[in-house]
Structure formats: C-alpha cells, structure tokens
Amino acid sequence: MADVSSNPNSASDTLTLDGIRDSLIRQENSIVYSLIERARFPLNRQIYLQNNASIPGFSGSLVEFIVRETEAIQAKAGRYENPEENPFFPESLPLPLVLNPHKYPKDLHPSGASINMNKAIWEFYFNKFLPLLVADGDDGNYAATAASDLACLQTLSRRIHCGKYVAEVKFRDAPKEYETPIRSKERDTLMKLLTFEAVEEMVKKRVERKAMVFGQEVTLNNTNEGGKHSIDPSLASRLYSEWVMPLTKEVEVEYLLCRLE
Amino acid sequence: MADVSSNPNSASDTLTLDGIRDSLIRQENSIVYSLIERARFPLNRQIYLQNNASIPGFSGSLVEFIVRETEAIQAKAGRYENPEENPFFPESLPLPLVLNPHKYPKDLHPSGASINMNKAIWEFYFNKFLPLLVADGDDGNYAATAASDLACLQTLSRRIHCGKYVAEVKFRDAPKEYETPIRSKERDTLMKLLTFEAVEEMVKKRVERKAMVFGQEVTLNNTNEGGKHSIDPSLASRLYSEWVMPLTKEVEVEYLLCRLE
Numbered sequence: 001m002a003d004v005s006s007n008p009n010s011a012s013d014t015l016t017l018d019g020i021r022d023s024l025i026r027q028e029n030s031i032v033y034s035l036i037e038r039a040r041f042p043l044n045r046q047i048y049l050q051n052n053a054s055i056p057g058f059s060g061s062l063v064e065f066i067v068r069e070t071e072a073i074q075a076k077a078g079r080y081e082n083p084e085e086n087p088f089f090p091e092s093l094p095l096p097l098v099l100n101p102h103k104y105p106k107d108l109h110p111s112g113a114s115i116n117m118n119k120a121i122w123e124f125y126f127n128k129f130l131p132l133l134v135a136d137g138d139d140g141n142y143a144a145t146a147a148s149d150l151a152c153l154q155t156l157s158r159r160i161h162c163g164k165y166v167a168e169v170k171f172r173d174a175p176k177e178y179e180t181p182i183r184s185k186e187r188d189t190l191m192k193l194l195t196f197e198a199v200e201e202m203v204k205k206r207v208e209r210k211a212m213v214f215g216q217e218v219t220l221n222n223t224n225e226g227g228k229h230s231i232d233p234s235l236a237s238r239l240y241s242e243w244v245m246p247l248t249k250e251v252e253v254e255y256l257l258c259r260l261e
Numbered sequence: 262m263a264d265v266s267s268n269p270n271s272a273s274d275t276l277t278l279d280g281i282r283d284s285l286i287r288q289e290n291s292i293v294y295s296l297i298e299r300a301r302f303p304l305n306r307q308i309y310l311q312n313n314a315s316i317p318g319f320s321g322s323l324v325e326f327i328v329r330e331t332e333a334i335q336a337k338a339g340r341y342e343n344p345e346e347n348p349f350f351p352e353s354l355p356l357p358l359v360l361n362p363h364k365y366p367k368d369l370h371p372s373g374a375s376i377n378m379n380k381a382i383w384e385f386y387f388n389k390f391l392p393l394l395v396a397d398g399d400d401g402n403y404a405a406t407a408a409s410d411l412a413c414l415q416t417l418s419r420r421i422h423c424g425k426y427v428a429e430v431k432f433r434d435a436p437k438e439y440e441t442p443i444r445s446k447e448r449d450t451l452m453k454l455l456t457f458e459a460v461e462e463m464v465k466k467r468v469e470r471k472a473m474v475f476g477q478e479v480t481l482n483n484t485n486e487g488g489k490h491s492i493d494p495s496l497a498s499r500l501y502s503e504w505v506m507p508l509t510k511e512v513e514v515e516y517l518l519c520r521l522e
Contacts, residue, residue, distance in 0.1 A: 079402075098314050099313055220467050
C-alpha cells in the first residue's frame with residue numbers, strides 16, 4: 001500500500017529538504033527500473049534516424065514523433081499542470097481537458113518555475129548515455145523501444161528539475177548566504193554553495209546498489225546480487241555523476257539566479 | 262549490456278518451450294516494476310469516471326482516452342505488427358507509418374493469432390486488482406497515473422497472450438495428444454493437459470520473491486528484503502494465481518480450439 005499522506009512521488013508536497021530528499025531517493029528507483037526496461041531492447045537505431053517514417057507533416061525521427069505525440073495526449077490529461085513536470089516539446093502543447101484539475105501549490109518563484117533543461121537531457125540521453133546502456137542491434141520493437149525511451153526521459157527530467165525545489169528550500173533556509181552571489185551573478189560561488197561531495201558520493205553508491213539489487217536475476221530461493229545484471233550497475237552510478245547530478249545543480253544555479261527578480 | 266542474440270523480450274524469437282519460459286520469466290520483472298511504479302500514486306479515482314474530461318467527440322474515462330490515443334500513436338510506429346502485442350482498442354487503429362518495418366516470423370496459426378483477451382484483462386485490472394494495489398486518495402497526477410496503468414496493462418497483456426506461443430509449441434511437440442480434445446471441443450480436458458500445479462506454485466513463489474527483492478528499500482549497505490516494500494509481495498503472487506495464469510491458460514485453450522481449422 002502506498003502511503004499517500006507523505007506522497008514520496010512529490011517533491012512539492014512537503015517543502016522541506018528532508019521531504020525533497022525522500023522524493024529524490026524514491027525517484028532513483030523509478031530511474032533504475034526505466035533503464036532496466038529500456039535495456040531489454042537493443043539500440044533499434046531506426047527510430048533515431050530522421051525521416052524514417054512517412055508521417056504527413058512531420059519530418060523528425062520516430063522517437064521524436066512518439067515523444068511529441070504522447071506528450072500532447074498527456075498534456076490534455078493535465079500532466080504539465082504539475083510544476084514538477086516539464087515537457088520535451090513545449091511548443092504548442094494542447095490545453096488540459098480535465099474538468100476538475102488538481103490545485104498544485106505554487107511554491108516556486110515564478111521566474112525559476114519555467115526553467116526547462118530538457119534539451120540538455122535529450123542530448124546526453126540519446127547521444128552519450130543510450131549507446132552505453134544498450135546492445136547494438138535491431139529487434140523491430142520500435143514503438144515499445146521509443147515508449148521505453150520516453151519513460152527514461154520523463155523520470156530523468158523529473159529528477160533533474162527537482163533542482164528547482166532544492167534551490168527554493170535552500171534559499172529559504174539561508175537567503176542571506178545566497179543574496180550576494182545571486183546579485184553579482186557568481187555562478188561558481190553558487191555552484192560551490194550547492195555542492196556536497198560526500199553526499200554526491202553516497203548518492204552514486206546508492207544508485208549503483210539499486211541497479212545491482214533491482215537488476216539481479218531472482219530465483220526461487222536465492223538472491224544473486226553478485227551474478228548477472230540487467231544493466232551494468234556502475235553505469236547507473238556514472239549516469240548520476242556525469243549527467244543527473246551536474247544537470248540538477250545547473251537547474252539549481254539557474255533557479256537561484258532569477259530568485260530575486 | 263543486453264544480450265540480443267537470445268532476446269529475452271521475445272517469445273517468438275526461439276520457438277521452443279525453454280525459450281518461451283525464459284521470456285515469461287523476464288516478463289515477470291517488467292510486470293513487477295510496472296506495479297511498483299503504479300503504486301507510487303494513489304487511486305486517483307477521477308481518471309476512471311466516465312465523462313470527466315471535456316474531450317470533443319469522446320465520452321469515456323480519462324484512462325480510456327489515454328490508452329486509446331497512446332495505442333494509436335504506437336500503432337503508427339508499428340507496435341501491433343509484432344504478433345506478441347495486442348491492442349486494447351483494436352477498432353480503427355491507424356496503419357503503421359514506419360518505412361522499413363521489421364519482418365516478424367509467422368509462427369502462430371492464423372486463426373489463433375488474432376485471439377485478444379484484453380477486455381478480460383482490462384476488467385480484472387481496473388475492477389479487481391487495482392483497488393488492492395493502491396491506496397485510496399487523489400494527488401492530481403492523472404496523466405502520469407494513467408500512463409502507469411497503460412504500462413501495467415501492456416506488460417500483463419503481453420504476458421497473457423504469450424499463451425498463444427505456449428500452446429503452439431505444446432501442440433507441435435505432441436499433436437496427437439491434443440487432436441481428440443480439440444476436435445471434440447473438450448475444454449476441460451485441454452485445460453487439464455495444460456495445467457501443471459507444481460510449476461504454477463513455483464511461478465507464484467518466484468513472482469512474490471521478485472516483488473520482495475525489487476520493491477525493497479535499498480540503503481547504502483544493507484539489503485532489506487524483510488522491511489517495508491513498495492507493494493505487498495503476496496499481492497504479486499495473487500495477481501498471478503487469480504488472473505495472469507488462469508487467463509494465460511484460457512488463451513492457450515482458445516488457441517488450441519482453433520489450431521486445426
């Protein structure tokens with residue numbers, strides 16, 4: 001049974017650093033599951049080629065088509081009313097059609113709320129990370145593969161954009177500490193204020209461990225963490241150290257830079 | 262790295278009972294991950310109510326809207342060209358637009374290939390199983406919740422329809438054994454021929470164990486299988502015993518009944 005009173009899926013439910021950390025920790029699981037699911041399929045290069053589908057009025061790749069169209073459907077169902085969700089194709093998204101939409105708390109500073117780092121996420125995910133995650137090859141499951149990519153992108157995007165909440169809470173806890181570097185636009189100082197290497201090391205290790213535990217081959221009687229894994233556990237750690245954590249901090253810095261506007 | 266030479270995601274790649282069993286075992290993981298992901302959200306009852314969205318020309322529930330529209334997009338990307346995939350809304354699905362579609366082997370008997378048990382899957386999933394899986398409540402994440410439901414439905418549907426491959430292989434291995442009960446339409450005899458209680462018990466236990474392992478709280482140093490879980494592990498076992506395995510066998514019986522046409 002999920003415990004709804006403290007929804008671990010929401011960073012905004014309890015705007016405390018502990019609450020946000022719990023949500024980030026829970027999101028690690030979603031990220032690991034989504035990577036494992038994507039790795040069931042080989043690369044399926046076809047879906048990343050431009051103009052490989054005869055879609056009237058559309059000239060991108062198949063994965064772009066699937067992400068764009070699926071986002072449009074989910075926008076109608078109100079996905080992007082949630083300030084934790086950011087679309088990859090924000091241009092001309094349809095309006096929500098739900099009759100009784102949820103009222104989300106407006107915890108974020110308006111200028112920072114609209115930060116969208118999804119172009120960078122798209123870039124690293126497809127061009128750098130994916131070739132490390134999956135085997136080369138083609139098994140024809142293009143739609144399922146693209147849907148898996150979308151799941152990975154969405155969980156990664158949600159995690160990285162939680163940086164807005166992290167920054168907001170940190171700012172509220174010590175506004176004076178941040179004011180000077182914000183006013184003088186000292187990115188490096190802000191980045192230093194936001195960096196805790198010991199914590200980052202811990203996160204990397206925990207994510208690697210999750211990939212080991214969740215990706216192990218489970219038989220009836222044994223756990224087999226040392227055996228074969230669905231994905232290379234060290235790759236989950238690398239994903240965090242090279243992309244997820246740096247981009248989260250970039251979101252935090254960008255957010256702080258407009259926090260006093 | 263995924264091993265593509267023996268694609269564990271495909272029952273049809275190697276049409277042997279061992280190959281299909283490997284695929285079914287792998288699909289248990291996908292099912293467990295998808296249930297864990299759905300259980301992050303409360304019930305969000307709004308998405309199951311009829312006419313709760315102002316969608317022109319559409320009068321169903323929001324979840325029906327999301328499933329139907331997402332299936333249409335995935336159909337354009339060729340999802341249902343794969344004989345292992347069965348849509349929930351097969352009426353008026355758009356044609357695939359991929360320029361170089363994959364050629365899937367035609368291992369199934371044509372009459373049996375079109376069996377679609379998704380109405381029964383939809384029914385048990387929403388009306389019987391989901392209320393056991395999730396807490397009551399509403400957190401507004403309607404689109405994400407409906408997308409999670411779709412992921413659950415798709416993994417369950419794929420697993421259950423693999424019964425077609427199980428039946429095909431069993432028939433090929435012993436056509437004489439099946440011929441008489443097929444010709445005389447003896448469902449009960451066929452069901453008995455297809456039932457191996459010891460195997461079913463093993464599957465139930467393994468699925469429960471997977472829910473325990475994949476749904477545990479992972480900390481830096483400890484595994485914690487006995488602790489709190491994302492979903493009740495016994496519920497995964499119950500899902501299999503009450504719905505997944507009986508419906509798989511129903512697919513097998515239906516398939517065999519038209520195997521000699």
